[in-house]
Amino acid sequence: xxxxxxxxxxxxxxxxxxxxxxxxxxxxxxxxxxxxxxxxxxxxxxxxxxxxxxxxxxxxxxxxxxxxxxxxxxxxxxxxxxxxxxxxxxxxxxxxxxxxxxxxxxxxxxxxxxxxxxxxxxxxxxxxxxxxxxxxxxxxxxxxxxxxxxxxxxxxxxxxxxxxxxxxxxxxxxxxxxxxxxxxxxxxxxxxxxxxxxxxxxxxxxxxxxxxxxxxxxxxxxxxxxxxxxxxxxxxxxxxxxxxxxxxxxxxxxxxxxxxxxxxxxxxxxxxxxxx
Amino acid sequence: xxxxxxxxxxxxxxxxxxxxxxxxxxxxxxxxxxxxxxxxxxxxxxxxxxxxxxxxxxxxxxxxxxxxxxxxxxxxxxxxxxxxxxxxxxxxxxxxxxxxxxxxxxxxxxxxxxxxxxxxxxxxxxxxxxxxxxxxxxxxxxxxxxxxxxxxxxxxxxxxxxxxxxxxxxxxxxxxxxxxxxxxxxxxxxxxxxxxxxxxxxxxxxxxxx
Numbered sequence: 326x327x328x329x330x331x332x333x334x335x336x337x338x339x340x341x342x343x344x345x346x347x348x349x350x351x352x353x354x355x356x357x358x359x360x361x362x363x364x365x366x367x368x369x370x371x372x373x374x375x376x377x378x379x380x381x382x383x384x385x386x387x388x389x390x391x392x393x394x395x396x397x398x399x400x401x402x403x404x405x406x407x408x409x410x411x412x413x414x415x416x417x418x419x420x421x422x423x424x425x426x427x428x429x430x431x432x433x434x435x436x437x438x439x440x441x442x443x444x445x446x447x448x449x450x451x452x453x454x455x456x457x458x459x460x461x462x463x464x465x466x467x468x469x470x471x472x473x474x475x476x477x478x479x480x481x482x483x484x485x486x487x488x489x490x491x492x493x494x495x496x497x498x499x500x501x502x503x504x505x506x507x508x509x510x511x512x513x514x515x516x517x518x519x520x521x522x523x524x525x526x527x528x529x530x531x532x533x534x535x536x537x538x539x540x541x542x543x544x545x546x547x548x549x550x551x552x553x554x555x556x557x558x559x560x561x562x563x564x565x566x567x568x569x570x571x572x573x574x575x576x577x578x579x580x581x582x583x584x585x586x587x588x589x590x591x592x593x594x595x596x597x598x599x600x601x
Numbered sequence: 602x603x604x605x606x607x608x609x610x611x612x613x614x615x616x617x618x619x620x621x622x623x624x625x626x627x628x629x630x631x632x633x634x635x636x637x638x639x640x641x642x643x644x645x646x647x648x649x650x651x652x653x654x655x656x657x658x659x660x661x662x663x664x665x666x667x668x669x670x671x672x673x674x675x676x677x678x679x680x681x682x683x684x685x686x687x688x689x690x691x692x693x694x695x696x697x698x699x700x701x702x703x704x705x706x707x708x709x710x711x712x713x714x715x716x717x718x719x720x721x722x723x724x725x726x727x728x729x730x731x732x733x734x735x736x737x738x739x740x741x742x743x744x745x746x747x748x749x750x751x752x753x754x755x756x757x758x759x760x761x762x763x764x765x766x767x768x769x770x771x772x773x774x775x776x777x778x779x780x781x782x783x784x785x786x787x788x789x790x791x792x793x794x795x796x797x798x799x800x801x802x803x804x805x806x807x808x809x810x811x
Contacts, residue, residue: 332733333705355710357702357730400715407661544683544699544711573683573696573711 335375336360342379347389349463350526351396353550359396366395397464399435402480403442404487405540406572410446411492412592417567418450421535427456430534430561432525432554433542434460437471438484442491443538444514449494453517459531461523468520474510478503525554533563541571548578555579562597569594622764623738624687625650625801626731628724628754630657630746632774634666636794637744641674641692643798648676650740650801652692653703653731655724657746660698667694683711695722703731718750728754737762742797744768746778752785759786766790766797 329337333356340352340359351359363375370388372378382389404410421427434440440460447453462468476484481501488497501508523531525542537558543551558568559581568585570576570593576585585595629636633656641652658666664680671678674692681693687707695701699711701722717723728741728751741758743751745768755765765788770776772793783791792800 330705330733355702355704355712357704357710357733358700358712358714361702361714361726361730398714400713541713544713548684571713573699575682578684 332360332375335379336363339363339375339379339382342383343389343392346383347386347393349393350524353526353547353553355545355547358545362395362398363392366392369395394464394466397467399433399464399467401435401438401541402487403438403484404491404493405439405442406592407487407490407492409540409569409572409592409594410442412589412594413569414446414450414492416589417536417569417594418446418452420565420567421452422450424535425455427452427536428534428563429456429458429536429538430531431458431460432523432537432539432558434462434471434520435464435467436476437467437474437520438476439538439540440471440518441474441510441514442488444518445488445493445500446491448514456517458518459534460518460520461531462520463522463524463526465522468522472515472520474512474515475507476510478506478508481508525557526550530557530561532561534561534566535563536567536569537562538569539571540569541574543570543574552579552581555581559584559597564597564599566597567594568597621738622650622740622804623689624731624735625652625740625742626728626754626758627652627654627742627744628656628728628746628751628778629654629744630720630724630748630750630775630778632745633657635774636768637670638673639794640744640798641670641676641678643795643802644674644676645802646675646690648801649689651687651689652676653681653687653695653701653727654692655695655701655722655727657720657722657724657748657750658697660721662697670694681709681711683709685709695727697722700726702726703734705734707734718748720748720750724751725754729757732757732761732763735761735763739763740766740801742766742768743779743782744794745773745775747775748778749781751778752782755782755786755788759788764789766792766800768797769793 344350370378382392431440447456485497500511555576576582586598588594588596667680676692678692680696681701702710704710739758741755759765765786767782767788768779769791770779773779
Protein backbone atom coordinates (compact mmCIF):
# COMPACT_ATOMS: atom_id res chain seq x y z
CA UNK A 326 0.00 0.00 0.00
CA UNK A 327 1.19 3.47 -0.84
CA UNK A 328 2.13 5.41 2.28
CA UNK A 329 0.15 8.63 2.41
CA UNK A 330 1.63 11.90 3.58
CA UNK A 331 0.09 13.45 6.71
CA UNK A 332 -1.30 16.37 4.72
CA UNK A 333 -3.01 13.97 2.31
CA UNK A 334 -4.54 12.06 5.22
CA UNK A 335 -5.84 15.35 6.62
CA UNK A 336 -7.35 16.27 3.25
CA UNK A 337 -9.00 12.87 2.84
CA UNK A 338 -10.49 13.15 6.33
CA UNK A 339 -11.82 16.63 5.59
CA UNK A 340 -13.54 15.38 2.43
CA UNK A 341 -14.95 12.42 4.36
CA UNK A 342 -16.25 14.78 7.06
CA UNK A 343 -17.90 17.00 4.45
CA UNK A 344 -19.60 13.97 2.91
CA UNK A 345 -20.86 12.50 6.18
CA UNK A 346 -21.97 15.83 7.64
CA UNK A 347 -23.32 17.66 4.56
CA UNK A 348 -23.70 15.06 1.78
CA UNK A 349 -21.41 16.79 -0.73
CA UNK A 350 -19.09 14.20 -2.20
CA UNK A 351 -15.67 15.52 -3.19
CA UNK A 352 -13.91 12.28 -2.25
CA UNK A 353 -13.33 11.25 -5.85
CA UNK A 354 -12.12 14.60 -7.10
CA UNK A 355 -8.55 14.96 -8.40
CA UNK A 356 -6.67 15.77 -5.20
CA UNK A 357 -4.01 18.28 -6.28
CA UNK A 358 -6.52 20.86 -7.42
CA UNK A 359 -8.90 20.50 -4.47
CA UNK A 360 -5.92 20.68 -2.09
CA UNK A 361 -4.83 23.99 -3.60
CA UNK A 362 -8.30 25.37 -3.00
CA UNK A 363 -8.45 24.07 0.57
CA UNK A 364 -4.98 25.44 1.39
CA UNK A 365 -5.80 28.84 -0.06
CA UNK A 366 -8.98 28.86 2.06
CA UNK A 367 -7.10 28.18 5.33
CA UNK A 368 -6.02 31.76 5.91
CA UNK A 369 -9.49 33.13 5.03
CA UNK A 370 -10.97 30.71 7.57
CA UNK A 371 -8.37 31.64 10.18
CA UNK A 372 -7.07 28.09 10.40
CA UNK A 373 -3.48 26.84 10.62
CA UNK A 374 -4.14 23.31 9.43
CA UNK A 375 -6.62 21.29 7.38
CA UNK A 376 -7.55 19.43 10.56
CA UNK A 377 -8.49 22.72 12.24
CA UNK A 378 -10.65 23.57 9.24
CA UNK A 379 -12.32 20.17 9.52
CA UNK A 380 -13.27 20.89 13.11
CA UNK A 381 -14.58 24.33 12.16
CA UNK A 382 -16.80 23.16 9.30
CA UNK A 383 -18.20 20.21 11.27
CA UNK A 384 -19.64 22.56 13.86
CA UNK A 385 -20.46 25.57 11.67
CA UNK A 386 -22.66 25.25 8.58
CA UNK A 387 -21.84 28.91 7.83
CA UNK A 388 -18.14 28.07 7.75
CA UNK A 389 -18.91 25.09 5.53
CA UNK A 390 -20.86 27.28 3.11
CA UNK A 391 -17.78 29.46 2.66
CA UNK A 392 -15.57 26.45 1.99
CA UNK A 393 -18.11 24.96 -0.41
CA UNK A 394 -18.12 28.20 -2.37
CA UNK A 395 -14.34 28.04 -2.64
CA UNK A 396 -14.39 24.38 -3.70
CA UNK A 397 -16.99 24.79 -6.41
CA UNK A 398 -15.86 28.01 -8.09
CA UNK A 399 -15.35 27.34 -11.76
CA UNK A 400 -13.98 29.64 -14.37
CA UNK A 401 -15.57 29.62 -17.78
CA UNK A 402 -15.93 31.91 -20.76
CA UNK A 403 -18.18 32.31 -23.79
CA UNK A 404 -17.17 30.35 -26.89
CA UNK A 405 -14.11 28.90 -25.14
CA UNK A 406 -12.15 27.04 -27.88
CA UNK A 407 -13.63 28.64 -31.03
CA UNK A 408 -12.48 25.69 -33.17
CA UNK A 409 -14.72 23.43 -31.11
CA UNK A 410 -17.77 25.59 -31.90
CA UNK A 411 -16.88 25.62 -35.61
CA UNK A 412 -16.80 21.81 -35.58
CA UNK A 413 -20.04 21.65 -33.60
CA UNK A 414 -21.86 23.74 -36.19
CA UNK A 415 -20.37 21.91 -39.14
CA UNK A 416 -20.66 18.31 -37.93
CA UNK A 417 -23.30 18.12 -35.20
CA UNK A 418 -25.92 20.72 -36.09
CA UNK A 419 -26.80 19.09 -39.47
CA UNK A 420 -27.66 15.90 -37.55
CA UNK A 421 -29.85 17.85 -35.11
CA UNK A 422 -31.67 19.54 -38.00
CA UNK A 423 -33.33 16.21 -38.83
CA UNK A 424 -35.19 16.19 -35.51
CA UNK A 425 -38.42 17.85 -34.49
CA UNK A 426 -37.60 18.06 -30.78
CA UNK A 427 -34.04 18.39 -29.55
CA UNK A 428 -33.02 17.78 -25.95
CA UNK A 429 -29.69 19.10 -24.75
CA UNK A 430 -28.04 18.59 -21.37
CA UNK A 431 -25.26 20.90 -20.34
CA UNK A 432 -23.66 19.16 -17.35
CA UNK A 433 -21.52 21.36 -15.12
CA UNK A 434 -22.68 24.63 -16.64
CA UNK A 435 -21.18 26.76 -13.85
CA UNK A 436 -22.15 30.41 -14.36
CA UNK A 437 -23.71 29.75 -17.76
CA UNK A 438 -21.35 31.32 -20.28
CA UNK A 439 -21.13 28.21 -22.43
CA UNK A 440 -24.88 27.49 -22.26
CA UNK A 441 -25.57 30.92 -23.71
CA UNK A 442 -22.83 30.42 -26.31
CA UNK A 443 -24.65 27.33 -27.48
CA UNK A 444 -28.01 29.13 -27.32
CA UNK A 445 -26.68 31.90 -29.56
CA UNK A 446 -25.47 29.48 -32.22
CA UNK A 447 -28.65 27.41 -32.07
CA UNK A 448 -30.55 30.65 -32.65
CA UNK A 449 -28.34 31.67 -35.58
CA UNK A 450 -28.77 28.28 -37.24
CA UNK A 451 -32.55 28.32 -36.80
CA UNK A 452 -32.60 25.43 -34.32
CA UNK A 453 -33.34 27.14 -31.03
CA UNK A 454 -37.14 26.90 -31.08
CA UNK A 455 -36.97 23.12 -31.40
CA UNK A 456 -34.55 22.79 -28.48
CA UNK A 457 -34.84 22.43 -24.79
CA UNK A 458 -31.63 22.94 -22.83
CA UNK A 459 -31.19 21.48 -19.35
CA UNK A 460 -28.27 23.24 -17.69
CA UNK A 461 -27.12 21.71 -14.43
CA UNK A 462 -24.46 22.32 -11.84
CA UNK A 463 -23.64 21.26 -8.29
CA UNK A 464 -23.34 24.89 -7.13
CA UNK A 465 -26.56 26.88 -6.48
CA UNK A 466 -24.65 30.13 -6.34
CA UNK A 467 -23.25 29.56 -9.84
CA UNK A 468 -26.70 28.53 -11.10
CA UNK A 469 -28.21 31.73 -9.83
CA UNK A 470 -25.57 33.72 -11.70
CA UNK A 471 -26.28 31.63 -14.78
CA UNK A 472 -30.00 32.46 -14.54
CA UNK A 473 -29.20 36.17 -14.23
CA UNK A 474 -27.00 36.13 -17.37
CA UNK A 475 -25.19 39.26 -16.26
CA UNK A 476 -21.43 39.32 -16.80
CA UNK A 477 -18.70 41.89 -16.27
CA UNK A 478 -18.58 44.20 -19.26
CA UNK A 479 -14.79 43.97 -19.33
CA UNK A 480 -15.10 40.36 -20.50
CA UNK A 481 -17.10 41.28 -23.59
CA UNK A 482 -14.01 42.05 -25.63
CA UNK A 483 -12.59 38.54 -25.22
CA UNK A 484 -16.05 36.99 -25.76
CA UNK A 485 -16.46 39.01 -28.97
CA UNK A 486 -13.11 37.78 -30.30
CA UNK A 487 -14.06 34.19 -29.47
CA UNK A 488 -17.51 34.64 -31.08
CA UNK A 489 -15.97 35.92 -34.30
CA UNK A 490 -13.36 33.16 -34.38
CA UNK A 491 -16.10 30.60 -33.77
CA UNK A 492 -17.88 31.74 -36.93
CA UNK A 493 -20.63 33.89 -35.42
CA UNK A 494 -22.98 35.17 -38.13
CA UNK A 495 -24.03 38.43 -36.53
CA UNK A 496 -22.38 41.02 -34.33
CA UNK A 497 -21.85 39.80 -30.79
CA UNK A 498 -22.99 43.15 -29.40
CA UNK A 499 -26.50 42.32 -30.69
CA UNK A 500 -26.76 39.78 -27.89
CA UNK A 501 -26.16 41.99 -24.86
CA UNK A 502 -26.89 45.39 -23.38
CA UNK A 503 -24.14 47.09 -21.39
CA UNK A 504 -24.99 49.08 -18.30
CA UNK A 505 -22.26 50.54 -16.11
CA UNK A 506 -19.76 47.74 -15.49
CA UNK A 507 -22.08 44.94 -16.52
CA UNK A 508 -23.48 43.37 -19.65
CA UNK A 509 -26.87 41.68 -19.61
CA UNK A 510 -27.47 38.98 -22.21
CA UNK A 511 -30.62 39.05 -24.35
CA UNK A 512 -33.50 37.52 -22.33
CA UNK A 513 -34.76 35.66 -25.39
CA UNK A 514 -31.77 33.35 -25.11
CA UNK A 515 -33.15 31.99 -21.84
CA UNK A 516 -36.64 31.01 -22.94
CA UNK A 517 -35.87 27.34 -23.58
CA UNK A 518 -33.27 26.82 -20.86
CA UNK A 519 -34.01 25.14 -17.53
CA UNK A 520 -31.37 25.56 -14.86
CA UNK A 521 -31.29 23.03 -12.05
CA UNK A 522 -29.07 21.52 -9.40
CA UNK A 523 -27.56 18.17 -10.30
CA UNK A 524 -24.56 16.46 -8.76
CA UNK A 525 -22.60 14.26 -11.18
CA UNK A 526 -20.97 12.47 -8.27
CA UNK A 527 -24.20 11.02 -6.88
CA UNK A 528 -27.33 11.99 -8.87
CA UNK A 529 -28.84 9.86 -11.63
CA UNK A 530 -29.52 9.95 -15.37
CA UNK A 531 -31.20 12.61 -17.44
CA UNK A 532 -33.42 10.97 -20.05
CA UNK A 533 -33.11 10.78 -23.83
CA UNK A 534 -30.69 13.57 -24.61
CA UNK A 535 -29.68 14.30 -28.20
CA UNK A 536 -26.63 16.28 -27.15
CA UNK A 537 -24.65 16.34 -23.93
CA UNK A 538 -22.15 19.09 -23.22
CA UNK A 539 -19.68 18.50 -20.41
CA UNK A 540 -16.54 20.45 -21.04
CA UNK A 541 -13.63 20.75 -18.61
CA UNK A 542 -15.53 19.11 -15.78
CA UNK A 543 -14.09 15.59 -15.95
CA UNK A 544 -10.54 16.90 -15.49
CA UNK A 545 -11.46 17.67 -11.88
CA UNK A 546 -12.42 14.05 -11.16
CA UNK A 547 -10.37 10.91 -10.55
CA UNK A 548 -10.60 7.94 -12.92
CA UNK A 549 -13.29 6.22 -10.89
CA UNK A 550 -15.62 9.20 -10.89
CA UNK A 551 -14.86 9.92 -14.56
CA UNK A 552 -16.05 6.41 -15.37
CA UNK A 553 -19.22 6.88 -13.33
CA UNK A 554 -20.02 10.12 -15.10
CA UNK A 555 -19.32 8.79 -18.60
CA UNK A 556 -21.57 5.85 -17.74
CA UNK A 557 -24.23 8.35 -16.71
CA UNK A 558 -23.89 10.11 -20.08
CA UNK A 559 -24.07 6.81 -21.96
CA UNK A 560 -27.36 6.01 -20.21
CA UNK A 561 -28.72 9.52 -20.78
CA UNK A 562 -28.11 9.70 -24.54
CA UNK A 563 -30.81 8.99 -27.12
CA UNK A 564 -30.07 7.06 -30.31
CA UNK A 565 -27.26 8.81 -32.21
CA UNK A 566 -26.78 11.09 -29.23
CA UNK A 567 -23.66 13.23 -29.21
CA UNK A 568 -21.25 13.85 -26.33
CA UNK A 569 -18.93 16.89 -26.28
CA UNK A 570 -16.00 16.97 -23.86
CA UNK A 571 -13.26 19.54 -23.22
CA UNK A 572 -10.28 19.71 -25.54
CA UNK A 573 -7.96 17.78 -23.20
CA UNK A 574 -10.53 15.23 -22.09
CA UNK A 575 -11.18 11.85 -23.68
CA UNK A 576 -13.48 8.87 -23.31
CA UNK A 577 -10.79 6.67 -24.87
CA UNK A 578 -9.33 5.68 -21.50
CA UNK A 579 -12.68 4.98 -19.84
CA UNK A 580 -14.33 1.60 -19.60
CA UNK A 581 -17.10 2.85 -21.88
CA UNK A 582 -14.75 3.64 -24.78
CA UNK A 583 -16.36 1.00 -27.01
CA UNK A 584 -19.81 2.52 -26.60
CA UNK A 585 -18.80 5.70 -28.45
CA UNK A 586 -17.56 6.41 -31.96
CA UNK A 587 -15.50 9.43 -32.99
CA UNK A 588 -17.32 12.26 -34.69
CA UNK A 589 -14.65 14.96 -34.51
CA UNK A 590 -11.81 13.38 -32.50
CA UNK A 591 -9.65 16.52 -32.49
CA UNK A 592 -12.46 18.44 -30.78
CA UNK A 593 -13.51 15.57 -28.52
CA UNK A 594 -16.95 15.17 -30.09
CA UNK A 595 -18.25 11.61 -29.82
CA UNK A 596 -21.43 9.83 -30.89
CA UNK A 597 -23.02 6.87 -29.17
CA UNK A 598 -22.87 3.73 -31.30
CA UNK A 599 -26.04 1.99 -32.42
CA UNK A 600 -27.04 -0.74 -29.99
CA UNK A 601 -26.52 -4.08 -31.69
CA UNK B 602 34.15 28.94 -22.19
CA UNK B 603 34.83 25.57 -23.75
CA UNK B 604 32.54 22.71 -22.94
CA UNK B 605 35.45 20.81 -21.38
CA UNK B 606 36.18 23.57 -18.90
CA UNK B 607 32.48 23.82 -18.29
CA UNK B 608 32.24 20.16 -17.42
CA UNK B 609 35.19 20.46 -15.06
CA UNK B 610 33.56 23.40 -13.40
CA UNK B 611 30.22 21.71 -13.03
CA UNK B 612 31.88 18.56 -11.68
CA UNK B 613 33.54 20.61 -9.00
CA UNK B 614 30.20 21.82 -7.68
CA UNK B 615 29.77 20.30 -4.28
CA UNK B 616 26.40 18.73 -4.76
CA UNK B 617 24.72 15.63 -3.53
CA UNK B 618 24.88 13.27 -6.48
CA UNK B 619 21.45 13.57 -7.95
CA UNK B 620 21.06 9.99 -8.91
CA UNK B 621 18.19 10.10 -6.44
CA UNK B 622 16.55 12.81 -8.44
CA UNK B 623 13.56 11.77 -10.46
CA UNK B 624 12.07 14.79 -12.11
CA UNK B 625 12.86 18.27 -13.37
CA UNK B 626 10.27 21.04 -13.60
CA UNK B 627 11.11 23.93 -15.89
CA UNK B 628 9.32 27.29 -15.99
CA UNK B 629 9.84 29.57 -18.94
CA UNK B 630 8.08 32.53 -20.52
CA UNK B 631 9.18 35.15 -23.06
CA UNK B 632 12.14 33.84 -25.09
CA UNK B 633 11.18 30.28 -24.20
CA UNK B 634 11.18 28.60 -27.59
CA UNK B 635 14.84 29.32 -28.25
CA UNK B 636 15.88 28.54 -24.68
CA UNK B 637 14.10 25.17 -24.63
CA UNK B 638 15.60 24.24 -27.99
CA UNK B 639 19.13 25.00 -26.74
CA UNK B 640 18.54 22.99 -23.57
CA UNK B 641 16.77 19.93 -24.92
CA UNK B 642 18.93 19.53 -28.02
CA UNK B 643 21.88 19.07 -25.64
CA UNK B 644 20.40 16.54 -23.25
CA UNK B 645 21.59 12.96 -23.67
CA UNK B 646 19.48 9.85 -24.01
CA UNK B 647 20.70 8.38 -20.72
CA UNK B 648 19.57 11.43 -18.77
CA UNK B 649 17.61 9.52 -16.19
CA UNK B 650 14.92 12.09 -15.40
CA UNK B 651 11.36 13.06 -16.26
CA UNK B 652 11.02 16.65 -17.52
CA UNK B 653 7.92 18.76 -17.01
CA UNK B 654 7.89 22.07 -18.86
CA UNK B 655 5.54 24.97 -18.20
CA UNK B 656 5.80 27.63 -20.86
CA UNK B 657 3.55 30.67 -21.04
CA UNK B 658 1.83 30.48 -24.41
CA UNK B 659 -1.33 31.98 -25.87
CA UNK B 660 -4.54 29.95 -25.40
CA UNK B 661 -4.94 29.03 -29.05
CA UNK B 662 -1.41 27.68 -29.59
CA UNK B 663 -1.25 24.42 -31.51
CA UNK B 664 1.18 21.55 -31.01
CA UNK B 665 3.72 22.83 -33.53
CA UNK B 666 6.31 23.67 -30.91
CA UNK B 667 5.94 20.29 -29.20
CA UNK B 668 6.66 18.51 -32.50
CA UNK B 669 9.50 20.93 -33.28
CA UNK B 670 11.17 20.26 -29.92
CA UNK B 671 10.61 16.52 -30.29
CA UNK B 672 12.52 16.54 -33.58
CA UNK B 673 15.45 18.31 -31.96
CA UNK B 674 15.78 16.17 -28.85
CA UNK B 675 16.76 12.55 -28.31
CA UNK B 676 14.18 12.48 -25.52
CA UNK B 677 10.48 12.02 -26.31
CA UNK B 678 8.71 15.37 -26.15
CA UNK B 679 4.91 15.38 -25.84
CA UNK B 680 2.02 17.37 -24.41
CA UNK B 681 1.05 16.24 -20.92
CA UNK B 682 -2.25 14.34 -20.86
CA UNK B 683 -4.48 14.35 -17.83
CA UNK B 684 -4.09 11.22 -15.63
CA UNK B 685 -0.93 10.26 -17.55
CA UNK B 686 1.78 8.65 -15.40
CA UNK B 687 5.04 10.61 -15.35
CA UNK B 688 7.92 8.55 -16.75
CA UNK B 689 11.66 9.11 -16.97
CA UNK B 690 13.07 9.90 -20.38
CA UNK B 691 10.05 11.94 -21.36
CA UNK B 692 9.60 15.67 -21.71
CA UNK B 693 6.05 16.73 -20.92
CA UNK B 694 4.82 20.15 -22.04
CA UNK B 695 1.87 21.80 -20.28
CA UNK B 696 -1.07 22.20 -22.71
CA UNK B 697 -2.10 25.80 -23.49
CA UNK B 698 -4.89 27.37 -21.43
CA UNK B 699 -4.81 24.74 -18.66
CA UNK B 700 -2.96 24.63 -15.37
CA UNK B 701 -0.85 21.49 -15.06
CA UNK B 702 -0.86 19.85 -11.63
CA UNK B 703 1.08 16.86 -10.33
CA UNK B 704 -0.81 14.38 -8.15
CA UNK B 705 0.79 12.56 -5.26
CA UNK B 706 0.72 9.32 -7.29
CA UNK B 707 2.84 11.10 -9.93
CA UNK B 708 0.19 11.46 -12.56
CA UNK B 709 -0.87 14.71 -14.21
CA UNK B 710 -4.11 16.51 -13.73
CA UNK B 711 -5.37 19.65 -15.45
CA UNK B 712 -7.52 22.53 -14.33
CA UNK B 713 -9.13 25.59 -15.88
CA UNK B 714 -9.06 27.51 -12.59
CA UNK B 715 -8.55 31.25 -12.78
CA UNK B 716 -5.26 32.56 -14.12
CA UNK B 717 -2.46 32.98 -11.58
CA UNK B 718 0.26 35.58 -12.19
CA UNK B 719 -1.78 36.47 -15.31
CA UNK B 720 -0.96 33.06 -16.68
CA UNK B 721 -2.58 29.73 -17.48
CA UNK B 722 -0.60 27.52 -17.38
CA UNK B 723 0.98 29.03 -14.28
CA UNK B 724 4.49 27.92 -13.36
CA UNK B 725 3.99 28.27 -9.58
CA UNK B 726 1.06 25.81 -9.54
CA UNK B 727 3.04 23.09 -11.33
CA UNK B 728 6.15 23.71 -9.20
CA UNK B 729 4.21 23.64 -5.91
CA UNK B 730 2.25 20.49 -6.68
CA UNK B 731 5.41 18.81 -8.05
CA UNK B 732 7.31 19.72 -4.87
CA UNK B 733 4.65 17.96 -2.82
CA UNK B 734 4.67 14.87 -5.05
CA UNK B 735 8.44 14.51 -5.50
CA UNK B 736 9.82 16.00 -2.25
CA UNK B 737 13.63 16.19 -2.38
CA UNK B 738 13.90 14.23 -5.61
CA UNK B 739 12.91 17.26 -7.67
CA UNK B 740 14.97 19.83 -9.55
CA UNK B 741 13.30 23.17 -10.34
CA UNK B 742 14.62 25.42 -13.11
CA UNK B 743 13.51 28.97 -13.94
CA UNK B 744 14.51 30.27 -17.38
CA UNK B 745 14.02 33.44 -19.43
CA UNK B 746 10.79 35.39 -18.99
CA UNK B 747 9.17 38.76 -18.47
CA UNK B 748 7.14 38.27 -15.29
CA UNK B 749 7.50 36.95 -11.76
CA UNK B 750 5.84 33.56 -12.13
CA UNK B 751 7.90 30.61 -10.85
CA UNK B 752 9.74 32.05 -7.87
CA UNK B 753 7.02 31.12 -5.36
CA UNK B 754 7.08 27.56 -6.63
CA UNK B 755 10.88 27.43 -6.66
CA UNK B 756 10.82 28.42 -3.00
CA UNK B 757 8.54 25.43 -2.26
CA UNK B 758 10.93 23.11 -4.09
CA UNK B 759 13.78 24.35 -1.86
CA UNK B 760 11.66 23.91 1.27
CA UNK B 761 11.12 20.26 0.36
CA UNK B 762 14.84 19.72 -0.15
CA UNK B 763 14.97 19.84 -3.94
CA UNK B 764 17.53 21.67 -6.09
CA UNK B 765 16.83 25.16 -7.45
CA UNK B 766 18.56 26.27 -10.64
CA UNK B 767 18.05 29.61 -12.36
CA UNK B 768 19.27 30.72 -15.76
CA UNK B 769 21.97 33.36 -15.42
CA UNK B 770 20.03 36.60 -16.13
CA UNK B 771 22.99 37.87 -18.14
CA UNK B 772 22.44 35.02 -20.60
CA UNK B 773 18.63 35.16 -20.64
CA UNK B 774 16.75 36.67 -23.57
CA UNK B 775 14.47 38.36 -21.02
CA UNK B 776 16.12 38.55 -17.56
CA UNK B 777 13.10 39.57 -15.41
CA UNK B 778 11.89 36.12 -14.39
CA UNK B 779 15.31 34.65 -13.51
CA UNK B 780 16.27 37.84 -11.67
CA UNK B 781 13.06 37.69 -9.64
CA UNK B 782 13.71 34.05 -8.73
CA UNK B 783 17.28 34.79 -7.62
CA UNK B 784 16.00 37.73 -5.58
CA UNK B 785 13.32 35.73 -3.79
CA UNK B 786 14.85 32.26 -3.45
CA UNK B 787 18.18 31.00 -2.13
CA UNK B 788 19.01 29.17 -5.35
CA UNK B 789 21.66 26.46 -5.68
CA UNK B 790 23.01 27.29 -9.12
CA UNK B 791 22.94 30.21 -11.50
CA UNK B 792 23.99 28.85 -14.90
CA UNK B 793 23.72 29.47 -18.62
CA UNK B 794 21.53 27.14 -20.70
CA UNK B 795 24.59 25.22 -21.92
CA UNK B 796 25.80 24.78 -18.35
CA UNK B 797 22.37 23.59 -17.21
CA UNK B 798 22.48 20.92 -19.93
CA UNK B 799 25.94 19.80 -18.80
CA UNK B 800 24.78 19.72 -15.19
CA UNK B 801 21.78 17.54 -15.98
CA UNK B 802 23.77 15.21 -18.27
CA UNK B 803 26.57 14.72 -15.75
CA UNK B 804 24.64 14.32 -12.58
CA UNK B 805 21.59 12.50 -13.63
CA UNK B 806 22.66 9.90 -16.16
CA UNK B 807 21.69 6.28 -15.74
CA UNK B 808 24.13 4.66 -13.29
CA UNK B 809 26.80 2.59 -15.04
CA UNK B 810 26.19 -1.10 -14.84
CA UNK B 811 28.76 -3.37 -13.15
